[in-house]
Amino acid sequence: MSKTVIAKYSSNGDEFEIFVDADLAYDYITGKISNPMLPLQAEELFTNANKGERPSQEKIKKTFGTTDISKIAETILKHGTVPLTTEQKNRMAEEKRKQVATIIARNSIDPRTSAPHPLQRIENAMQTAKVQIDVFKSPNEQVDAVVKKINVILPIKFATAKLEVVIPAEFANRCYGLMKQYGLKSEEWQSNGSLKAVLEFPAGLQGEFFEKLNNFTKGSAITKNLV
Numbered sequence: 001m002s003k004t005v006i007a008k009y010s011s012n013g014d015e016f017e018i019f020v021d022a023d024l025a026y027d028y029i030t031g032k033i034s035n036p037m038l039p040l041q042a043e044e045l046f047t048n049a050n051k052g053e054r055p056s057q058e059k060i061k062k063t064f065g066t067t068d069i070s071k072i073a074e075t076i077l078k079h080g081t082v083p084l085t086t087e088q089k090n091r092m093a094e095e096k097r098k099q100v101a102t103i104i105a106r107n108s109i110d111p112r113t114s115a116p117h118p119l120q121r122i123e124n125a126m127q128t129a130k131v132q133i134d135v136f137k138s139p140n141e142q143v144d145a146v147v148k149k150i151n152v153i154l155p156i157k158f159a160t161a162k163l164e165v166v167i168p169a170e171f172a173n174r175c176y177g178l179m180k181q182y183g184l185k186s187e188e189w190q191s192n193g194s195l196k197a198v199l200e201f202p203a204g205l206q207g208e209f210f211e212k213l214n215n216f217t218k219g220s221a222i223t224k225n226l227v
Helices: 021-031 057-064 071-079 085-105 119-128 139-150 169-181 203-216
Strands: 004-011 013-020 160-167 183-190 196-204 223-224
Touching: 004 071, 004 223, 013 021, 013 057, 021 085, 021 139, 071 085, 085 119, 085 139, 119 139, 119 183, 160 169, 160 183, 160 203, 169 183, 169 196, 169 203, 196 203
Parallel strands: none
Antiparallel strands: 004 013, 160 196, 160 223, 183 196
């Protein structure tokens, strides 16, 4: 069964607390639900929830910039401290570990080969380096620290791919959506109906892009690296 816990937020020496459902708070923090009101067990803000002590409206407004309880709950759940069970912390850490690895894989290459690192290779390096994930920090906030730690095991270079792609006329219209999906920077329709496009996107997505492009054009597209 779920249980009620107290989520806390501190600002300039003042403490603010709300009663939340532990499971729904976890679901909100991990993005499974988006409504910050759902975890709330009472639409009340406290300075000491156990004693029922409440802050003044002036102090609430000064700290949160609003008296809207949904906005306040969002701030506390995202930036405050929410008690989590060991199981919840482990699950959250594993989810964020995968998110961090995905960000690195999508945006980086191996500087020795200029080829993207497969996601599994990134995850293995994180495991070897005994990377610790902070469950209360966003994945983006942790990328730099993780890269610094695994770089001694696996060389990482963040890079952007810039490609010129020429698509034969028979596939041009069909591929236009794909071009936009992968950072279409310029387009030039040729007199024969073919499409010449310049794309720019995270270098780690090159393998994925080429696979889709070959499927769309039956291997007939011509690509040129502009970087």
